[in-house]
Amino acid sequence: MSPDRSESRSEGTRTVRPPGWEPEILAFCCSYCASAAAGEAGAVRLRYPAGTRILSTPCTGGIEMEHLLEAFEKGVDGVLVVGCPDGGCHFVEGNQRALRRLERVRAILDEIGLGGGRLRMVQLSDSMAPAFADHMREITETIRAMGPNPLKPARKESAGRS
């Protein structure tokens, strides 16, 4: 981070956008479809923003609501859940369960004013690397428009990295 980093308020929005801020996206990726698509995206050298972090999980159906909320609580700007296409879940209907679960979390996010738009689920197969990269870019841009997660711990902003 640049040493001359200073807080500035862009007029017209409520959101604090420190200069140099890049959306921090956590992507829960089903290890059957999404992780494979991520691998394929790398293999063909697609590019997507480096503010993304991938957390592999056996099935999106196993993602707990608490994990999603926890991510936001700890300051992630956006969360993308990438699961199998309909009918393609290796655990039959885990992806469907994840969709339903996400709806509830989104409602909570809206309710607390964080914005349900910060959480998104997409479905793709392991062959859809370009789509994977597109989704990574899209959520990054969505979050960029929404601004940083206001719950982001203040100390993080001053801590910086060596």
Added chain:
Amino acid sequence: MGSGRERPGGVGAVLVCGSGGAGIQAALDLAESGFRVILAEAGAAIGGRAARSDDTLSGGDCAMCLLSPRLAECARNRNIEIFTLADVLEVSGEPGRFRVRIRHNPRYVDPGKCDGCGNCAAVCPVTLPAAPGEEALKAISRPWPQAIPNIFSISRVAGAAPCRGACPAGVNVPGFLALLGAGRLEAAYTLLRDRCPFPGTSGRICRRPCESACRRGARDGAVAVGDLERFVADAVASAETTLLPAAEGAAGTRARVAVIGGGPAGLVAARDLALTGYRVTLFEAQPLLGGMLRYGVPPFRLPREVLDREIGALLPPGLELRTSTRVDKPAGLLSVHGGAFGAVFLACGAWAGRRLGIPGEGADGVWQAVDYLRVSNSGPPAPIGPGVLVIGESDLALDAARTALRAPGVRRVTLACLHGRGEVPVDAGRLALAAGEGVEVEYGLGPTRVNTLAGRVVSVSFRACTSVFDEHGRYDPLYDDAATRTLGADTVILASGRGVDAAGYALERRPGGRLLADPLTGATGVPGIFAGGDAVLGPASLAEAIAQGRRAAESMDAWLKRNAPIREAAAMGVSGAGPRHPVPMAPDPAPAGLQAGSREVAEARRCLNCGACSECGLCTTACSAGAIDLAQAPSESEIEVGSVIVAPEETGAPGWSELAARIGLDPDAPGVPPESVRTRLPGVYAAVGRGAEIAAAVTRGSAAAACAMEQLASVRGTLARPRSYPWERDVTDEEARIGVFVCRCGHQISPAVDVAEVCRSVAALEGVHCVEALEYSCSDSGLRRMKRRIGEHRLNRLVVASCSSRTYEALFQEVLRESGLNRYLLATANIREECAWVHGGDEAATRKAVDLVAMAAARARHLRPLPPVDLPVTASALVLGGGSSGMTAALSLAGQGFGVHLVERSGALGGGGRRPGPEEGGAGDRADGLIDRVTAHPRITLHLDSELRAVAGQAGDFTCRLNVSGWGRVTLAAGVVIVATGAGGENEALAAKLRVALGEDGGFRPAHPVLRPVDLVNEGQFFCTAAPPSSIQERVLRARAAAARAATILSKPQLEIAGHVASVNPVFCVACGTCVRLCPYGAPFIGEARKAAVQEVKCAGCGSCVASCPRRAITLRREESGTVTAMLGQLLAAGGGY
């Protein structure tokens, strides 16, 4: 299993020749399905040429990254024995029981001692020419840093360097040049002096047969070995190093021996004998030592300080020197004749000038060149001139002429040669030098008489010589008597040769007067008397004299020990007699940047390294393990195998046509029919690669393996050894001790991600006890490094940050098992596909990599050992599609003893329900034959008019439900599923049932486009349909390949599966039944005491119940419940997050 075609007593082992993509795949398939494999590779490491090319293939991996882990698997498989540098010489016997003779070529490095440290290559001065695009290797090298085996080998073609064989003294010319080329003057000098004790002298006067033999000579001039020799000798002498030993060795205690003659032969013999321990007396007729070097060679050509220095350095202490002592009766010196010596070496030289046999030769003013030079070199110049005529055309004549030119009062020196211009048999440079000094050279003159006046020479008459040699090359000059010429002279010096004046020695002599001695030992007819040097050879070179002295000393030692006089090696001096080996020309090195002696270093580097290794000895010194062994010789062994697979990388691969010829195959088309893996020899299969097309090679390797499996079905498992691991340490109660290994993946991860920074950043994380960057984590050396670190740091968790984990996870798990740890104590981070490859050039990439690794470390802290669950394997296959592919796969598996359910949608086999493709024209008969065999096979169950409805389960234990038209539903158990349907329309529905995704072309996608071309993404599912247009042979190959892959599962009685199942903590469970309702597999149930429990066999480990349980009572057994929280915490912690 194991009840295939009965073959009494076959051998359950297969020889795979060649370790490219095809050979590696065949070896792995066979070893994974119950066979023992001998993998024979002609090169120094397995992997073939593909493994060392860094061409990026489809899938984004370079060939080396792709093959490296497969090679590591080979190296770690207990059932694969690797023979490198191995040539298959002969295959005899019969199918099922072949005897194979294998030659093991020397590596010149002891594999048991070499630890791959690379010190040897660091010092090796010889760089071999490299093919375009390949890295140049040293003469001692390993093909690439992760080579398997990871030990060095020496490229060495003994006897290939013609210079070395040409040197009579046996100087290691290539070694000398290599050392000098590396700027190692002192080492070069030491090596030189080992064979040539007069390097300064030799560098000035040697006739340089090495340069005549130099292969560079024909191209752009031989390497100036002689000049370099002189340079090195002078440089070392002027540096006054301790290299010039004034006196080596100690006074001997053995018998007394006499050496007669203080020329080079006598000096070398005296030194060698003294060093061996003999008490030596050296007799020299002249006042000073040196013989022809001192009394023949003029000082302007050989400065006396050089000669004195080198003789002084040569003389051993304790040597008794008797100069000015002429010995007339050498036999009298022998103790048997009353003398004091046990043996005598006679090296009295050749000092008798040869007469021309023309009138007037005895006149005043006529000198013999040897006499003239001896007088001139001993004291004041002989009175000659002013007009001097030298007759002769040898070095002797040139020396005489040039000496005369320098004599006081001489005004004109003429050299009369017999040969015509340009034909004179002396070094052209030396002749030109003499001419340049003022010697007038006349050509084509044969002397007829010396004209005198009052007994004193006034002129010499010549006639023209028209030719010197006859048509057979024999010396037989022809003259034109009509063309005469007379050259005036005050002094005539005859230099037409030197003879031996040995009449008084009472020894046998040759007709020309030379002493008769055994050419190998130097022994004369008188026991105890040995002879050598010019006295035996006639006028010979310094190098020959040195060799003679050395050999005589050896034979005298042997003789004195009452052994027969035998020379150490009959081949000495003729080691270059074999055919010359073509080597590519090395580029001229740029001389810039070198310090003192850069010109010489550059010249030395012109050496073409004809024999690769120069045997300079630097590696021997550098290797602390003492692994270098240049004495290694080829050896042979014989092995017994049931089947042979030849797997050249392509038909043009080096050594393949020879191997094919030895085995009896057509090298261009070993397959019968041409594209097949079957050959004309039963039991011998060919998996010929397609050069860079590794996927094709892999398919062929598997197909060939399938054929061998069919053939050897009855002996499967008879020689295979089960894997064994150390007892697993229970780490449940241990604090996490994590080892983090960050892969550079060659240059794939490393520049995009600052690996060193990643290592630094994660080192302080909780529980991390060891962080290390690895060049290739998937290589055998990388895996061994992890294993070593686990032991050293008593680690109990492993984090590997490398590429997509599903590719190589099994390899890392093996490391854990081999280290006595549960294999599930592994967490991976994909910093290649998910980071380096998608964010290359972005400086945030390194930060992301740090986070990914930190998250993996957090996961690792929460990992728990999982007890393995053994899943019994159903030893039968479900094959979907009754066309030629499906029938071939079915027959292959049935032939191996497995049950097969062949499912065909239509009512008939043979693809009858579908359109016959044009490429299948003429294949009808073949299809009919297949149908008959399939129908008749007892282990194949046909399901016609049937369609797959659903598949459940996992590799080894699939439950397959079929719809049979007009009949109902059938449920089958199968260990594997093989898709062999052709039509594109079917694929979509089928893919959905198998839960695999189709590619953009609507076809099935392989698990890996290159390495696993017939595997589907789901374990235990394979496909042999290929994208059209595909030939029938290609489909057969793919069908066989799928069968081989399937056999790696079906041949195992059980598969160890991840015990990655859910478990319920009854304390929290309120038996609400959510999990029971949710689970797609029906694993949870409400058991006794009104608590939920999970049937482990049914649980697939998806985690749905975990996420749904309102009481948080369920966890996946692999991880503690806090894992994700911990990972998030790690990711987002201040300073640790992003």
